Amino acid sequence: MEQTKTLKLVPELSNEKLKGLYKQMWLIRYFDEQVDQFFAKGMIHGTTHLAVGQEATAAGACALLSDEDKITSTHRGHGHSIAKGGRVDKMMAELFGRTTGYCKGKGGSMHIADLDKGNLGAMGIVGGGIPLAVGSALTAHMKKLDYVTVCFFGDGASNEGSFHEAINMASIWDLPVVFFCENNQYGMSGNVSEMTNVENIADRAAAYGIPGVVIDGNDIIEVINATYEATERARLGEGPTLIEAKTYRWKGHSKSDAKKYRTRDEEKDWRDNRDPIKRFKEDLVEAGIATEDELETLKKAAKQEMDDAVEFAQNSPMPSLDELLTDVYA
């Protein structure tokens, strides 16, 4: 396994899997860029939160999860959904409010869930998914199932009380859950350095006696390794881990954002010098896992998948008004 050594990968991943991840990262990027355009054109209503620039965290953290494993996602959740096996056509249909969407058009961008694939859903309440992930881990613990739950949340969410209560509970019960903080430096506009008094969100692990790990969230290899170790630990019954992946969202917070709270230079730096896809591409090529051409083909395939998804979404039917009153109670 010459190449994985070069990649410094801890778990073993086949070349096919690695190339699949590369394609997936493009799929995530294309999806959110497409959504951005549709919003700009007024073709999608509501609001949306794009994760362009953060592809490595979603793809890397979910890389080794099975369909039995669970995730909880956030308002910025398209990437998580794709990485957990979600179909971009059903996702795009959801954003178009169509019956073929993941939520039959009732949830929209912020609430995509795919329970069959272990995606417990995107939550629009910042920090709202953290206790929920603990509950999912509690089920695994009580039913002696060996799935793990990876809980995504942002740097901003780490200031919610739910973060504190939930991680404390998981820590005392040694639950199989991985708290995965995507620190993209900002909440909506608040910089993490203004909103917390610690250098790293992962430092907060000390409050719960659990490991706290800081990684480069734009290096998918680091993300895979850290999540692998944390999930292994969780499966062994040793309890939760708090992973903090430093990353950056290239776009504004949501559809309307003048981004006054940061500089264009800062954005350019992340975009030009820390693009997670570009970096993975270089790694793959250098490690001899794929050629530039192969990767270009994968990228094109991702684009094609997106184009198909858009077509599917646009051709899907709108829900009938009868749908309004269904699905409230089970």
Added chain:
Amino acid sequence: MEQTKTLKLVPELSNEKLKGLYKQMWLIRYFDEQVDQFFAKGMIHGTTHLAVGQEATAAGACALLSDEDKITSTHRGHGHSIAKGGRVDKMMAELFGRTTGYCKGKGGSMHIADLDKGNLGAMGIVGGGIPLAVGSALTAHMKKLDYVTVCFFGDGASNEGSFHEAINMASIWDLPVVFFCENNQYGMSGNVSEMTNVENIADRAAAYGIPGVVIDGNDIIEVINATYEATERARLGEGPTLIEAKTYRWKGHSKSDAKKYRTRDEEKDWRDNRDPIKRFKEDLVEAGIATEDELETLKKAAKQEMDDAVEFAQNSPMPSLDELLTDVYA
């Protein structure tokens, strides 16, 4: 100042002040023991939470506070109230539901407040006072007043989201507030070692980049020193401190508690070997600050004050029914 050296006191306190604290500790103990008896006899209704055994934390933490300085208190707040200058007659009258009580009989044991003395009030919601203390500190900060706010809460409260949100806010704004955790080992029944995964609650300071200090809460000298340092720091604009004082409540959680969650041996150990009043007495005598006789006289004076308070309370009038509808809106 020979004696204060022996006492290892950092701030300077006059002998009178120290003797006053000794008497105050007895007043706190007598108050709560009296309340305990009244409850047992059915003379007071509702519920109550006694701090017998925890006298050093209240008395020590408030020892150097002025009337301008503020505290926020808890359901277990009689000691805090007395230590912050509260009058036991008005407190006892409150427990008897009389018009002469601190709250005119409307608040009862759990809600005694004395705004004139800087006691912002006892809160019945566990953790509820922590954000409130931050607000009080924010006022000091914004109005450039130099009072500090000491926020009392328990080990159990440190698992509430409000603890996390509030301390984080205070830490980023360097507010003049001291978070004073009275770790009496238990919530209502949950032992702190089962309910958190850290050795010390003070370890949680790491999550906010503030100092965390562990002290023996049954040694009033340690309490005075630690609070002094924290308030000095606060007044200098250097921000909050989290103090954890290890202590123990001798009585049950509230009026009905079979105390099945702990052993009689454990209770006996704290009572016999770590009585904060006995300890302070020995310190005072050894340091030559007071004689046994003098201290006995102070103790008797405290008892007398309590007896007077009870008489005052019992002879005070009940509120008229008209009182029901007043005081809702300012």
Added chain:
Amino acid sequence: MREITYLEAVREAMSIEMRKNDDVFLMGEDIGVYGGAFGVSRGMIEEFGPERIRNTPISEAGIAGAAVGSALTGMRPIMELQFSDFITIALDQIVNQAAKLRYMYGGKGKVPMVVRTPSGSGTGAAAQHSQSLEAWVTHIPGLKVVQPSTAYDAKGLLKAALDDDNPVIFYEHKLLYKTSSEVPEEEYSIPLGKAEVKREGTDITIVATAIMVHKALEAAAELEKEGISVEVVDPRTLVPLDTETIIKSVAKTGHLVVVHEAVKRGGFGGEIASMIAESEAFDYLDAPIKRLGGVETPIPYNPELEKAAIPQVPDIVNAVKETLTKKAVAK
């Protein structure tokens, strides 16, 4: 038949279910050896062990969220919220997650959880431990809301709540815990959404909830002496609400008094009264509807003030008399 207390009935309903179904467990503060703040779960940890009688930290939002997450993934949690006043802390998970997940997900997933919580005043615990906030949750689509008034109802309704695949908020009144009634040993279920006429009468209908059912019955007994025949309807579940039974009763009596302990303003009595004012029963109303509820103050500590803050038997008696004398004029 044997009599047991309301508290025992709640415990029994939980225990029977937990013996049968491993997915059911109880989670909350001090529910272990302490037995819960009111002793409801006393003895349960001895039978079911600490995994299924799961003592939690003081973290209402965390507990509620863990309940939601475990329910979504296959468990059937019961959360004991120590005092119903603390729902203020747990509400996001209950209202924004539990109640909405299934709808937001287009009908996928379910959240079968029961939040059991003691409410009401009368214990001298003052403003932060004595509220009746059930109206809040009735306003939230996706939740069901139950308020048993007797031991018998408590056992049967809790069984139905536990069988329900939706989040159910189950209000237990503190002062009812020690009241007894005949309760079968075996399990039975009282469907959610079925009111019960607790006393039949012909002159006036009182719709009363929780402890007010008993006060209404007392008032009815007094009024009977004066020849006034009172029908007392206990909705038992606020959501779903058995409008049919209430409407039928009002259509029969032509007079309606609604009584609850919760503060009158914004209380669920408004929903019941307006439901009638909107329904066909409106035409049968011979006098304005009268609502009784708590006064517009926090609950005070002093016991006399505390009693005065909520409707008492004489208030109900008076309300009935007033309603019966105040005939509609213009119509």
Added chain:
Amino acid sequence: MREITYLEAVREAMSIEMRKNDDVFLMGEDIGVYGGAFGVSRGMIEEFGPERIRNTPISEAGIAGAAVGSALTGMRPIMELQFSDFITIALDQIVNQAAKLRYMYGGKGKVPMVVRTPSGSGTGAAAQHSQSLEAWVTHIPGLKVVQPSTAYDAKGLLKAALDDDNPVIFYEHKLLYKTSSEVPEEEYSIPLGKAEVKREGTDITIVATAIMVHKALEAAAELEKEGISVEVVDPRTLVPLDTETIIKSVAKTGHLVVVHEAVKRGGFGGEIASMIAESEAFDYLDAPIKRLGGVETPIPYNPELEKAAIPQVPDIVNAVKETLTKKAVAK
């Protein structure tokens, strides 16, 4: 007179007050350079600086509690709660502390704070960002609750809220932010507890709140064409509620339709309808009261479903017609 938007009116009221009174400050998430999620505070940090336009972490309970504590100690905070749905997180501090401290303390202390928060659906933000939960806070003694429907009202009511020594929850409707009306430049105050008849009429009264005021006015204009004269009453503040103006109108018209966006079940419409059903106006009612409110579902994402979830102009028109044809029979 110049016209400004509702959003500008809110900003102007805050700014005027902040210029005069150093104790007033604004605290909330992203209210600084970002200008708040809806842009209400845009430009204010430039004028007042970051101390008084205080950007907070995402900590709704912490912010609310800090507001309470600062109010109790002499400041007059305005808290911007980014979406009113998040009150689920801040509620303990608002309900168990802010609303009750003064009463619990026997009349000592006061908590002069304003919680400003955008509510309502129509932006496609789905179930967790579109609710109208004002009924909850109306149920809590100690709080005041304001719901302006126009730019003019927003400015005047916010001034009154800022002057009030009690906690006031101030609901701003998202879809009203961009609506304009004539608004004086100087400051003025609209007393809390004064309803306004937004349109006079003789056949029927519509009591409508927030955005429903505008839909009711549209409906009234349509109905006028058919010769139906509609009076539209906007309570403006739910607590205190101007029952007098509402009763007077209903006594005049003999018919009442109540409309709000909030879910009908457990909504404040129940309070208004029952208040009338209990009042002397009951005798003048010629038909059952009709309430319109949101359907019993979370707010869906799809724009057509979203619209269908809350009352629209045709629904109001129909409700009026139904009410006018459905005369009371029995009385």
